[in-house]
Every structure is written in C-alpha cells, then in structure tokens.
Amino acid sequence: MIPTEHGMPCPPLEARLPCGASPCPKDCQVGPWEEWTSCTSACGGGTQSRSRAILTEARRGGEPCPSDQDRRTCNIGACDRDCQLSDWSDWGACSRACRFDASAPSGRRTQARAVSAMQVGRGECPEATDAARLRGERCNEQLCGARFDRCVGDRDILVLVDGSDSANFSAQLELVAGMAQHADKDMRFGVVAYGSKVVELSELTADRAALAAALKKATAPGGLPNLAAGEVAAKNLLVRAQFASSSDDVRRAKVVLVLSDGAPTHVEQAIEEAGEIRAEGLRLILGVVDGGSPEVRAQVCALAGAPCEANVEAVTSWAEMPRQPWRFLAALCERLEFARPEPDVGFDWSDSDDGSADADGS
Numbered sequence: 001m002i003p004t005e006h007g008m009p010c011p012p013l014e015a016r017l018p019c020g021a022s023p024c025p026k027d028c029q030v031g032p033w034e035e036w037t038s039c040t041s042a043c044g045g046g047t048q049s050r051s052r053a054i055l056t057e058a059r060r061g062g063e064p065c066p067s068d069q070d071r072r073t074c075n076i077g078a079c080d081r082d083c084q085l086s087d088w089s090d091w092g093a094c095s096r097a098c099r100f101d102a103s104a105p106s107g108r109r110t111q112a113r114a115v116s117a118m119q120v121g122r123g124e125c126p127e128a129t130d131a132a133r134l135r136g137e138r139c140n141e142q143l144c145g146a147r148f149d150r151c152v153g154d155r156d157i158l159v160l161v162d163g164s165d166s167a168n169f170s171a172q173l174e175l176v177a178g179m180a181q182h183a184d185k186d187m188r189f190g191v192v193a194y195g196s197k198v199v200e201l202s203e204l205t206a207d208r209a210a211l212a213a214a215l216k217k218a219t220a221p222g223g224l225p226n227l228a229a230g231e232v233a234a235k236n237l238l239v240r241a242q243f244a245s246s247s248d249d250v251r252r253a254k255v256v257l258v259l260s261d262g263a264p265t266h267v268e269q270a271i272e273e274a275g276e277i278r279a280e281g282l283r284l285i286l287g288v289v290d291g292g293s294p295e296v297r298a299q300v301c302a303l304a305g306a307p308c309e310a311n312v313e314a315v316t317s318w319a320e321m322p323r324q325p326w327r328f329l330a331a332l333c334e335r336l337e338f339a340r341p342e343p344d345v346g347f348d349w350s351d352s353d354d355g356s357a358d359a360d361g362s
Contacts (some may be wrong), residue, residue: 002082028065029056036072043079043120048072083125084117085133093253094139095310097335100327106141108310110134112341125240129306144330151183153253153334156190156204156241158234159260164225165191168318172259173215178325180211188252190237191215194230196223204241227264227303230255231273238282254282258303259321261289262296274303283311285331287321290314296298 031053040046051073056063076218089111096107119125126199157179163170173191180189189211190204199221202214209307234256256277264270277284288302290297301308313331315321330336 023060025062026056026059027063028054028058029070030065030107033057033070039074041075043075043077043081045076046074048074065307079121081120081123083115083119083123083127085113086116088113089288091137093334095331096140097330097333098140098142098144098146100324100330102143104313104327104330105309107139108136108307109139110136110307110310134306136310144326144336148326148329148336149182150337151179151187151329151333152337153187153332154251155183155332155334156188156238156252156254157183157332158190158192158204158238158254158256160227160230160234160256160260161191161193161201162225162227162260163199163220163222165195165222167225167259167261168321169193169218169220171318171321173218174322175259175325175328177211177212177215178322179329180208182325182329190241191218192230192233192237193218193221194227194233195221195225197221198226198229198233200233200237204237225260225264226266227258227260228266228269228273230278231258231270235273235280236278239280246356253334255285256282257285257287257328257332259287260300260301260303261291261318261323262286262293262300267299271299271302278305278327285328287328288312288314289318289321290316328340 033050033052036048036050040176049069051070052068054065054068075155091109091111094107097106099106111134114127115125116352128134141289159172159176161167161169161176163169169247176191177203180187183189186206188204188206189202189213191201191211193199199218201218202211205211238254238256274284284303286300286306288300290300300312304311313328315324315327
C-alpha cells in the first residue's frame, strides 16, 4: 500500500546487523616425525621413540594437537646367543720327532679355533678342548731307528724333578745329564726340584760344565711331592728369563718337563698351575713312572692337557729313566740328527744302552 499524504511513513524495508565479529578458530599444526631413536636393548625386547614439533597451537576452539610423541617395541628376539669362533689356526708343530720304540705313540699336531665373540645370555660356547675348537692328527709316525747323536732345536728346557722322599732323585738327575749331553750346544737347560719345598738347582744355561756341577752338588728337598709349588717356580723362572732375554731368545720354544710318579699332593692345584703354564704359551710334558693305576693315569692326562698322548712320556720305573734319554729327547727336540757329540764337559754319568744300535752300527 502506498501511503497517503497524511499517513505514517513506511518502515525500513531492509535491516543490516553485524555478524562474524569473533575471530575464527585455528587448528593445531605439527611438523613431520623425526627418525626413530636407537632401540634401548639389543635383545629381549626394547623400545624406540620418535617425536615431532608443534608448529602452531590450537586456538579459539580449533582442532587440538595430536600426540607429539610415539613409541614402539623393538628387538624382541631372545638375548641368548652362542659364541662365534674364528677360522682354524695353522697346524702346530709335531709333538715328537719320531717314535722311540714300537710301544711309543706317534707324534700329534693340532690346530685350534679361538673365540672371536663371546656368548650372550644363555648362549653356549664349546670348551677349548671340544672337537669344535680343537682337532689333531698323527705325525712323525716313523720309529727313531738307529740311535741318534744330536738333539736339534731352539729350545729352553726347564726340568721339574721330583725331590720327594718317594722318588729316585739321582735317577732323574742322570736323565737330565744324559739329555743335556746330546743336545745342541745352544739348547739351554734349567732344573728345579720340588718336594716339601722348592729348590732351584740350576738356572737356564747353555753352559754344560756349569749344569754338570749344579747337578753333582744337588740335594733332594725331601718331604711330599708338592708339584703345584714347583710348577709356579718353573713358570716364573721361564717368564723371568724371557723378559731378560734378547728378541731372538724370546722366540725360542720353551718347554717344562715334569718328572713325576703321577701322584703329587694338591692335585687340583697342580692341574690348575699346569693350565697356567700352557696359558703363558709354554709347552708342558709329563715324564711319568707309570704304575698302571687308572686313577693316576687320569690325573696325568689332566696335568698334561689335550691331547694327552702328545704330552706324556711313560717309563715303568725311576731306574729306567736315565737309560732312555732319547725317549724324552724325541719329544723335546725339533729333530734328531746323526752327529758326534761335543767333547766331554764333565758329565760322568754314562748313557746306558737303550736297546738301539749306534749310528755307525757299533
């Protein structure tokens, strides 16, 4: 209706009201995830975590931020792991130059595998003497044949003689004298006696006259055969000599020859000390009066280490020892040769006939 001249004016046909004056909501913004951290455990179950930065916080009712931390499990496998072994070593030297007689075992040589990584948790690792880590083969199976005149080899020989009341002390000294008489002039011998106490009879020396003099004035300590104490003294003497030697001497093979009836006192300690000698890189040989006892033979093998037959020379009695120096020299020397011995330097113990012919057949 159109208003008349005297009517009320029309109200506004449009209206404008303010709206949207409040600021808009702003959602949270986050950055990308960082790299996972290292696992907290190498095995048995660990955790890894990662995080991300918050770039913009949520405002005015905007979408809230998601978590800026993340976590997961890792390395859930069992911790138990067996040890790892190195490759086989080269073959070692043969334990004998030849067989003294038909009853003597042949030489043995071995090769071994070291542990390159230890076992973890309940993992397993074979013993050093296990077939997985030690193997051997026969060598130098031939008989020594005609009697030799010279023992060849770059060696330091420390002889442990049984000076107890139950041993034949003089027979052992005769054996040492016989071995020294037929050894290379540069081969050194030392002698230690064990019994109720330990007595150093001769330091390591290549002087045959000095060795002979030391043996002639030696007296047995007596008492019970405390081999363990003797082994400690022998090891210390050889190690001490090694540190005092030139670089050429350090490379000399070092051997401890133990003379025993196989029944020392403090057996467990003696076995432990024998292991310490081998751990020093020294060879240990047992010269044993074998009475046939299985218990004693087991103790001898425990002392000698593996393989037992490579490190044991057996005779039937103390009196037999000085008659068979070549039995022991075949195990001690690098090789045996035909050569005339050096002129007599004071040994008056004769080398009794061992049943084999001289090199010249006489």
